[in-house]
Amino acid sequence: MSGMQAKQGGGLDDTLRDFWATRPRRPKAGRKVAGVATGIGQRYGIDPVLVRIAFVVATIAGGVGVLLYLVGWLLLPEEGDEVSALEGLAKRGRSSVSAVTTILLLIALLPASGAVFGPGGPSGWLVIALAAAGLYLLHQNRGAENRERYLATAASAPPAEAAPPATGPTPPAYPTGEFRGAYQAGAPAGARSPAHEPEAPPTWDPLGVAPFAWDLPEPAPVGPTEPPRRQSRVTLVTLGLALVAGGIAIAVASQVPAMTVSHVIGVVLGVLGLGMVFGSFLQGGRGLIPLAIPVGAAAVITSVLPLGAWPGAWHGIGDERFTPRTVAEAKAGDYRLSVGDLRVDLSELPLGAGEELRKEINVGLGNVRVLVPANAEVAATCSAKIGDITCLDQRNSGLRKSTRTHQEGSGGGKVVLDVRAGTGNVEVGRG
Structure with a gap:
């Protein structure tokens, strides 16, 4: 492999260089918007749905999910391109993203960065730091996945040209024994010896004396069957931890008036999010996705429509x-x-x-x-x-x-x- 291959426990500088050299590429198929989440998932061998959920959680938690996605759109090259959209704008290579689109993406960064430089800036910077740390750990642990396919190159190698048709004799189906004489050097293509017409293998040959069977290749050995993969327990463990964390949060909220329903739901959502992150390393945790979606929706709703402290949050309805x-x-x-x-x-x-x-x-x-x-x-x-x-x-x-x-x-x-x-x-x- 290349000398730039990421090493377990390598320095930060080596890891960053290797990440840039083998950065994900945005695929043209299977993507929802620009292929940032799909590209990251394919690069590190994880489910792209988990990456999409991470972007949604970053949007809910700190409002920076859109900003991070736009940065990925600008810095990750599309499949088949030489460079990324931003590098293409700087004339460093060919990119399928037009200069107009790249400029529009750069302009879109201004309102998207409001989550960082606006009133909620500290939480936005915290989410960015967590996202960077998560990507660093992901590359440290799974950087070898599909690495050779993602080495930075000027462009994907063009397909090899079709070889010209052969002008020599066509190789025989059974190029051994008495049939070798039918194909002499310099004989025109398709020429056959009149004394040796091809014969069909006998339909009954219990002793194996037919010359056809002497030179047939041995059947390929059957490789060892892969043992069945153990079912991951990430979903069950994370669900249990989420219930415990939610119960503790409710107990704390009953004594702390400043802690609201949205805070309690946020704690549960955070545990589910961590479970999905760990599940991406252990090839599990897909069962957490249908649980995280409604919990995330509830977190958004309760943050917009506050119900007050917990419990005793309900203060009536009417005028x-x-x-x-x-x-x-x-x-x-x-x-x-x-x-x-x-x-x-x-x-x-x-x-x-x-x-x-x-x-x-x-x-x-x-x-x-x-x-x-x-x-x-x-x-x-x-x-x-x-x-x-x-x-x-x-x-x-x-x-x-x-x-x-x-x-x-x-x-x-x-x-x-x-x-x-x-x-x-x-x-x-x-x-």
Whole structure:
């Protein structure tokens, strides 16, 4: 093999060089989008479905799955190409990806990198680091799989040209014994000795005296049969660990109000994801795929539609109106709703100078509106995962938006608010 072959326990530099020299190639058949996941799966001999799920998990966990896929599209050459799309744009070789497509992919990197350089940057960088570490370990352990097929070459070797038709005599079916004389050097093709016409083998030859059978090749020896592969227990072990981890997460969440249903589901999804990663090395874990898909969908839904803390997360459904008449009543009120419209009117509160009211107001699915006293000092934080925000004189809208505002009053005390909505509109105004 080549001297660049990856060695078990080799240095980081050697592994990176070998990875680049034998990097996956995006196949033209069997791919869903650009063939990045299929190429990685074929290169390392693992199921491409596991690679696709890894991209989905990276998108859910840190929002960088699309970014990583675009990078693979740009850096992994297509099957039959000399270089990748990015190298082709730099005129380093031939690539079937056009320059226009490559430029569009580079432009698409800008919004896709928002998960790294935006508000959720730390989690995005963490997912990128985990993806890089996973790819490094994958190459360290399975880099020898299909390696010779993926050595970096200028292009795939063209098929050999068909050999010209032979002009000499056609070899006999039985080129031994008395039939050798029928084919003399220099005889025209197809010439036969009239004294030696081909004869059919006898239909009955119990003693094996027919010359036809003397020179027949011996039957090829039957190779040893491969023992049946042991069934992997990755699925059962991972499922058990996921149930245990989920139970522990529920127990912790019952004591920690900040831990929500989405956190519990995320723990279970993380265990399933690790099981699929280990299963890719052990040729198992396919049974985890149908389990991870609904759990991942539940994680997305609960992150967008929060149900609050666990347990006691359900705070009712319907339209609620609260109009506290005293500061004590307002402080004691529980202004949370799971589904519906919530309105809290604090405009009539008799807040005196120096008095302060701090309140959290939360709705999971629906709209929330809060009215504050006209003469009070107000410090408000308004947030919505999906919806419009009107926070006194501040406005915002979109996904996962948050707005803070502060307005001075004219001697009517101070109101500090934290108003949240999962999916819906948030409005804070003066009465």
